[in-house]
Amino acid sequence: MIQMFSVSKTYPSQITAISDLTLEVPAGEFIFIAGPSGSGKSSLLRILFGAEKPSSGEVIVNGIRLTHPSFKKVYQLRRTMGIISPDFKLLRDRNVRENIAFALEVTGHPPKEIREKVSETLRQIGLQEREKDSILSLSAGEQQRVAIARALVKGSSLILADEPTGILDDEMTGKVMEIFSERHQKGATIVFATQDANLIQRHPHRAIPLMAGKRGDGESSEEVISEE
Ligand SMILES: Nc1ncnc2c1ncn2[C@@H]1O[C@H](COP(=O)(O)OP(=O)(O)O)[C@@H](O)[C@H]1O
Ligand SMILES: [Mg+2]
Structure with a gap:
């Protein structure tokens, strides 16, 4: 569903938000992107829905290559996503x-x-x-x-959620998580960015820790690919 190989993103301001990141998300996975403010979560998600072009590396989402996406392809892709x-x-x-x-x-x-x-x-x-x-x-x-x-x-079969519960109270967060879980059980792929460690702890999904645009779990690209 999602393949990122050695992706970096440096903004014109010379800030590097994503640095040599490799990540595969198979169809049907619920995955957390975890990290503090400024760690690159939003940049990562924006790359995945074509709002930001990677500076280097390969990105393929739903079979569409987003390395040099055309406007039409991005539009097509977004129609198939919940953002x-x-x-x-x-x-x-x-x-x-x-x-x-x-x-x-x-x-x-x-x-x-x-x-x-x-x-x-x-x-x-x-x-x-x-x-x-x-x-x-x-x-x-x-x-x-x-x-x-x-x-x-x-x-949508792919949902990209950037801190969707960031300003909700605990009760509403629980309700929203139930709705996401239900979608996941029905087969949707969910990429969920959050800085809420408690929320991640309460749900049994893979969490990729981001630290200054790098994977904080030390996984190399080879290890990630061999998971498939
Ligand atoms: N459009 C942009 N232009 C320049 N720098 C940006 C832009 N968007 C994000 N950044 C910088 O990239 C880094 C990562 O930001 P971001 O992806 O928003 O992280 P997070 O969502 O984890 O808070 C930060 O240092 C931020 O200031
Ligand atoms: Mg953000």
Whole structure:
């Protein structure tokens, strides 16, 4: 599903966010990318959805090479993914329901199916009472839940979640983790970036520790490949 070989990312500011990183994520795995603020988690995820080009190395996601991606390929790829960004990227002039529905409208789902899927997702994330409310009237935590709902409503086989529970309370974090686990059990691949060590401890998934853009678990590329 995801293959990264010796990937580095240096920004024009000369900051190296990712340094010689090799990682394979087979289809159906739930994997944590763990690390403190500034360790490169968001850069790694942005590379995986084509928002950032690697400076060197190879990246293949869902069979699409992202080393020199064309706009069309990136667009194609994103349609098959659920992406949760730390800044939510919600549409401020649309209400809660419309924001979630938008993810399905762009992929041309029929209106009845959109209504049903959005209602189901609103229920799961506990926002059914707020469906007609403006995004601007929501708390930051509620906005984060809308962003999660929008990423999940498509039922994507690959979910890239960048600190999706970062500002949620414990109860809501538990609820969100249950929804992710359910998707995982149904076969979705989930890449989950977090700096919450307790959260990782509570879930039995592989965790890749990132430290200054490098793998903190000392795995070399050969070891990773031989796992397959
Ligand atoms: N667009 C950017 N331009 C320049 N530097 C960046 C950019 N994005 C991130 N960085 C830098 O790259 C490093 C890793 O950042 P980031 O990937 O956001 O880490 P994390 O998500 O783990 O906090 C940080 O030093 C950060 O300042
Ligand atoms: Mg980040």
